[in-house]
Amino acid sequence: MRKSLPIFITSLSLTLFSSLTTATSYDSNQKVALDLTQNALKSDLAYKITESLTVEVGPRLAGSPQNAVAVDWAEAKLNALGFDKVYKEQVVVPVWQRGSAAAKVISPYPQNLVVSALGGSVATPKNGLTGKIIRFESLDALKHASHKDVEGKIVFIDKKTERFKTGAGYGQSVGGRVNGAIEAAKLGAIAIVIRSVGTDHDRMAHTGMMRYDDSINKIPAAALSAPDADMLDAMLTRTNEVELQLTMTPQSLGTTTTYNVIGEVTGATKPDEIVLLGAHLDSWDEGTGAIDDASGVAIVTAAAKLISELPQRPARTIRVVLFAAEEIGMLGGKAYVEQHKDEMAQHYIAAESDFGADRIYRADLKVAAGVFNEAQALLASLTAFGVELGDNNARGGSEVSLLPAQGVPVASLRQNGQDYFDYHHTPNDTLDKVDPEALAQNVAVYAQFAYLMAQSELLLRPLE
Amino acid sequence: MRKSLPIFITSLSLTLFSSLTTATSYDSNQKVALDLTQNALKSDLAYKITESLTVEVGPRLAGSPQNAVAVDWAEAKLNALGFDKVYKEQVVVPVWQRGSAAAKVISPYPQNLVVSALGGSVATPKNGLTGKIIRFESLDALKHASHKDVEGKIVFIDKKTERFKTGAGYGQSVGGRVNGAIEAAKLGAIAIVIRSVGTDHDRMAHTGMMRYDDSINKIPAAALSAPDADMLDAMLTRTNEVELQLTMTPQSLGTTTTYNVIGEVTGATKPDEIVLLGAHLDSWDEGTGAIDDASGVAIVTAAAKLISELPQRPARTIRVVLFAAEEIGMLGGKAYVEQHKDEMAQHYIAAESDFGADRIYRADLKVAAGVFNEAQALLASLTAFGVELGDNNARGGSEVSLLPAQGVPVASLRQNGQDYFDYHHTPNDTLDKVDPEALAQNVAVYAQFAYLMAQSELLLRPLE
Numbered sequence: 001m002r003k004s005l006p007i008f009i010t011s012l013s014l015t016l017f018s019s020l021t022t023a024t025s026y027d028s029n030q031k032v033a034l035d036l037t038q039n040a041l042k043s044d045l046a047y048k049i050t051e052s053l054t055v056e057v058g059p060r061l062a063g064s065p066q067n068a069v070a071v072d073w074a075e076a077k078l079n080a081l082g083f084d085k086v087y088k089e090q091v092v093v094p095v096w097q098r099g100s101a102a103a104k105v106i107s108p109y110p111q112n113l114v115v116s117a118l119g120g121s122v123a124t125p126k127n128g129l130t131g132k133i134i135r136f137e138s139l140d141a142l143k144h145a146s147h148k149d150v151e152g153k154i155v156f157i158d159k160k161t162e163r164f165k166t167g168a169g170y171g172q173s174v175g176g177r178v179n180g181a182i183e184a185a186k187l188g189a190i191a192i193v194i195r196s197v198g199t200d201h202d203r204m205a206h207t208g209m210m211r212y213d214d215s216i217n218k219i220p221a222a223a224l225s226a227p228d229a230d231m232l233d234a235m236l237t238r239t240n241e242v243e244l245q246l247t248m249t250p251q252s253l254g255t256t257t258t259y260n261v262i263g264e265v266t267g268a269t270k271p272d273e274i275v276l277l278g279a280h281l282d283s284w285d286e287g288t289g290a291i292d293d294a295s296g297v298a299i300v301t302a303a304a305k306l307i308s309e310l311p312q313r314p315a316r317t318i319r320v321v322l323f324a325a326e327e328i329g330m331l332g333g334k335a336y337v338e339q340h341k342d343e344m345a346q347h348y349i350a351a352e353s354d355f356g357a358d359r360i361y362r363a364d365l366k367v368a369a370g371v372f373n374e375a376q377a378l379l380a381s382l383t384a385f386g387v388e389l390g391d392n393n394a395r396g397g398s399e400v401s402l403l404p405a406q407g408v409p410v411a412s413l414r415q416n417g418q419d420y421f422d423y424h425h426t427p428n429d430t431l432d433k434v435d436p437e438a439l440a441q442n443v444a445v446y447a448q449f450a451y452l453m454a455q456s457e458l459l460l461r462p463l464e
Numbered sequence: 465m466r467k468s469l470p471i472f473i474t475s476l477s478l479t480l481f482s483s484l485t486t487a488t489s490y491d492s493n494q495k496v497a498l499d500l501t502q503n504a505l506k507s508d509l510a511y512k513i514t515e516s517l518t519v520e521v522g523p524r525l526a527g528s529p530q531n532a533v534a535v536d537w538a539e540a541k542l543n544a545l546g547f548d549k550v551y552k553e554q555v556v557v558p559v560w561q562r563g564s565a566a567a568k569v570i571s572p573y574p575q576n577l578v579v580s581a582l583g584g585s586v587a588t589p590k591n592g593l594t595g596k597i598i599r600f601e602s603l604d605a606l607k608h609a610s611h612k613d614v615e616g617k618i619v620f621i622d623k624k625t626e627r628f629k630t631g632a633g634y635g636q637s638v639g640g641r642v643n644g645a646i647e648a649a650k651l652g653a654i655a656i657v658i659r660s661v662g663t664d665h666d667r668m669a670h671t672g673m674m675r676y677d678d679s680i681n682k683i684p685a686a687a688l689s690a691p692d693a694d695m696l697d698a699m700l701t702r703t704n705e706v707e708l709q710l711t712m713t714p715q716s717l718g719t720t721t722t723y724n725v726i727g728e729v730t731g732a733t734k735p736d737e738i739v740l741l742g743a744h745l746d747s748w749d750e751g752t753g754a755i756d757d758a759s760g761v762a763i764v765t766a767a768a769k770l771i772s773e774l775p776q777r778p779a780r781t782i783r784v785v786l787f788a789a790e791e792i793g794m795l796g797g798k799a800y801v802e803q804h805k806d807e808m809a810q811h812y813i814a815a816e817s818d819f820g821a822d823r824i825y826r827a828d829l830k831v832a833a834g835v836f837n838e839a840q841a842l843l844a845s846l847t848a849f850g851v852e853l854g855d856n857n858a859r860g861g862s863e864v865s866l867l868p869a870q871g872v873p874v875a876s877l878r879q880n881g882q883d884y885f886d887y888h889h890t891p892n893d894t895l896d897k898v899d900p901e902a903l904a905q906n907v908a909v910y911a912q913f914a915y916l917m918a919q920s921e922l923l924l925r926p927l928e
Contacts, residue, residue: 051698054695055573055695055698055699055702056573057573058573058574058575058576059575059576066574109519109520109521109522110522110530111522111523111752112522112523114891201894201896201897202666202668202892203668203751203890203891203892203894204666204667204668226896227752227892227894227895227896230894230895230896231518231519231752231894231895234515234519234895235519238519287667288575288691288695426667427578427667428666428667428691430665430667430691430694430695431691431694431695431698432665432690432691432694433665
């Protein structure tokens with residue numbers, strides 16, 4: 001269904017005008033989108049932005065001093081690129097410092113293991129804690145264990161993460177990371193270690209957020225690298241009596257204020273209507289956050305910048321939101337929804353880039369069912385860049401996944417996630433994992449998507 | 465030329481007997497070698513040995529407490545496998561403890577870098593040292609620098625290691641690691657960091673031995689991971705004023721005694737003549753030494769064990785030497801040559817497995833020129849396993865490369881080293897990098913080689 005034009009135009013002239021301009025604007029929009037794409041594919045802007053953020057800022061855990069540097073960097077970068085408006089919005093975040101983490105098999109075969117504290121974990125006692133390992137295939141298996149078997153031990157969740165283009169393996173294994181400490185503590189465990197949620201075989205642990213339940217004892221939680229999880233398995237095939245020492249010194253230090261950083265390319269005719277392109281500025285603290293999510297920051301920033309270089313601004317405003325604190329619970333996204341609740345109706349559509357730097361292979365939407373085919377047809381030109389047109393079940397990804405509940409249509413421009421979980425949340429998330437050509441393809445797709453949506457005359461609401 | 469038989473056989477009968485037995489034994493040797501190979505390809509013994517050493521011992525730096533555990537493991541393993549003789553021989557080694565290593569860009573962009581102390585490095589002052597980086601493309605470029613430019617700075621040798629099947633990239637870049645500290649100190653540098661000698665892009669530094677010259681100031685030396693070397697490069701393109709803080713706490717603690725561990729399958733008819741199969745028991749301390757060199761230990765041990773399971777012992781003795789201290793300067797090999805100098809003439813031929821766990825693709829020899837073609841012909845059956853027959857310029861590899869100078873013929877059974885320097889000397893040298901099938905191919909080749917050499921009637925000496 002077409003969006004209605006202002007009511008002071010008579011019904012007859014409306015009909016004439018609408019069908020004339022629609023035909024013309026469709027062609028001219030497609031022409032502009034094509035030019036935009038050609039420019040995007042030739043541009044190294046996104047790579048330069050990724051390089052700048054990883055080299056000049058590096059790791060930027062929400063709440064850390066480096067995160068404040070990242071906020072300054074983002075404001076300066078958006079200003080330098082000539083965005084029409086650049087501003088920031090407060091987000092209160094907890095402060096968690098990693099400290100050190102060490103794990104050691106005490107018996108039967110003394111060996112150091114490579115571990116990383118999970119985000120938010122409490123510390124062990126100063127001199128560490130020691131306990132026998134009890135292994136579970138999965139979080140579910142742990143849930144079915146008995147208090148008698150687990151009490152006083154260190155739980156080891158040994159779930160492997162399978163490799164898929166969609167990244168679906170992550171969802172299948174991340175439960176142990178997020179909720180393992182709660183379930184283990186319920187059964188009297190003194191700590192939990194998990195096989196890293198990752199698809200690689202590098203001797204690096206994958207960190208990531210974990211949760212506590214205030215009514216349940218908080219126990220230290222760490223991830224083991226895949227080779228170290230294999231090592232425990234090999235020892236456990238020899239004996240059930242594997243004793244581990246774990247020593248971790250993370251600290252929770254209250255809260256602090258950080259910022260969502262926002263840049264806008266103001267719409268020519270509908271400046272109050274927003275096409276939101278999101279990414280997150282924060283990262284985990286052991287890599288330089290190149291694929292998670294400097295590349296996303298770079299993709300959406302470069303896409304909006306390229307649109308701003310067109311001879312004419314598109315109808316709607318392109319709003320780039322660099323969210324403050326995705327990694328520690330989408331706090332930037334939650335703050336954004338709260339702070340912009342009166343403006344939600346003006347969000348035309350939103351998408352977020354937060355799945356690395358590999359090519360986009362599919363575009364899904366979440367729009368009114370009645371307009372899905374037309375909306376998809378608008379994006380038909382994406383297929384020239386290897387992007388298949390998907391379904392109407394998009395969730396939008398990361399912070400943007402909070403928006404459909406507010407009635408906001410979203411798109412998922414899906415990246416190939418085959419290798420994403422090799423590096424995700426590890427020291428190995430560095431610039432060399434970013435392919436400049438794949439990054440440029442992302443920019444081309446986002447620029448085309450954002451431009452076409454900013455010009456679209458479809459009414460994408462209401463969502464079901 | 466054929467080896468002469470005992471002189472109490474008359475010249476005529478000698479000729480007859482020799483050609484008869486030679487023809488017969490050639491065929492029957494080939495038949496036995498073929499059976500041996502089939503057994504090797506079906507056997508998981510080498511993988512089990514690799515697993516055992518990496519899981520039950522793990523890292524085993526020469527001179528460390530874990531190295532003593534490895535020596536006990538090796539004696540026990542060779543005894544358990546039923547070797548005819550198992551013994552050990554003293555090797556005095558320096559004791560060097562890694563301690564911790566941290567590097568941090570202080571300005572212009574504060575960031576932590578991943579480093580590893582080079583083996584043998586001195587410590588920094590307790591609170592670290594700070595200096596401006598001066599970058600060189602190579603050790604050679606450093607040698608041509610001026611005292612004025614280098615004095616008071618931290619030298620950064622940024623030589624990349626190229627990937628080759630032969631591993632030739634290592635030789636082209638390892639000079640900076642070994643001699644960089646001497647050359648940098650000559651010019652007044654306060655420390656040296658090198659781009660890791662490795663072909664990977666993992667955020668792990670490659671350690672390895674370095675040298676000092678007692679007449680020149682000893683400065684701390686560390687390796688940077690490849691992504692961290694890239695990071696320094698990116699900063700150096702922005703400014704020459706990159707300041708680094710380096711804090712390392714290695715310690716040199718005198719010397720201790722460790723052991724070459726030796727197992728023999730005693731020859732049936734020429735027990736004093738030796739076919740030596742070498743590998744090294746020690747490893748670096750950050751991985752579990754799976755490809756360097758648990759796999760070598762496993763390959764030569766399994767090959768000899770399979771030969772010991774034949775209905776009949778071969779003519780010569782198969783001597784498996786698990787050298788004590790390859791990584792820190794082939795001290796085990798040097799001790800072996802010294803301790804066995806009176807026995808060098810009885811070493812028929814030697815080979816060492818110390819290049820990972822990938823397949824053998826080529827066999828080179830170093831034997832008397834006049835017998836090269838016949839010796840190579842003896843090994844023709846190796847071509848059935850994808851092994852090309854090479855030249856007569858083998859060096860023998862690692863400790864065994866010390867033997868040609870003692871007149872001992874050697875073979876180089878060359879492994880595909882394409883990926884070897886991705887993991888070499890890093891925490892990533894773990895069991896999961898070992899492919900059981902490739903390992904079995906190695907055992908098949910070593911077993912066949914050792915058996916045929918133990919039965920050979922060729923005189924392989926003198927070397928040129």
